[in-house]
Amino acid sequence: VYDGSADSDKFQCFVLEATHYCKEGKVAKDEQVFLVAHFLTDKAYAFFTHKVAKNHDKWQLPKFFEELFNYCFPLNYRNQQQVRLRHCYQDDRSVSEYNLFTLVGGIGKHERVIRLWDGFNQNIHYELHHGKLNKEFHSWNEIVYKAELIEMA
Template sequence: ILKPIEPEKYNGVPDLAEFHKFTNQMQEYLAGYRVKPRNHASVVSRFLGGRAHEFYVNTVSRNSKAYQFKDILVGLFNYCFPIDFRQKMREKLRNTRQNGRLIQTYAYELENLFLILGMDRNEERVDAFWFGLDKYIQGELWKQMM
């Protein structure tokens, strides 16, 4: 039986890739050691540094047993990322276009933005994908649907 690998410390840098990596590593660690939800906060705190640890001390430590993992992540995100981060990501989504790139590359970028924004409604996703496609591809798809 393999023990879960310790997550890398998250220092509160407002970098989505770093935050996402920490989230995944921490989730695997908690599940791998079968940490009870009431102990999640104290275990997570061992892997926080800088601004992220500041969040823990100022917010979570007063009543750590009341915080579930998801609550900690939401709080960390709100504390460490700029207040207008989601707004900027929504704007980026509105302006994202295929622009001659491979559809896979374009779809991958959209998928990341959907994940960041918590967009799980298919209508919104299809809308964003369709209206960002290159016009000639839209035209060909229209022809196939007729």
């Protein structure tokens, strides 16, 4: 259930669960948004009733989630997150907790990889280099996977 609060963790959880629910339930694409609306309350439900309900069957989930985000979050939310990102380092967080980048729009995949890499702790940098990984050539998934293995070792 999502209430429309500007809480990125709640929003992301809702998106993942709703997408999974529709996929596993084999819900027809033209009914997915209507079904997902049953799990909205407050501000999020107001978005559905005012902007989507009349022609819900024309909406696809990705576009619905994007517009729901735009309706519920402040206009400058992504900019605020990008500012936080520039000053974000792993510090004492685990690799999996260090995932701010997945929430920040407006930067390319390569730039995300570079910022992720540059924010890692020195021991993870050392081990990634030792494992012959490079922020210029390896993907986000490859780097995160290796960093999590290093962290567990």
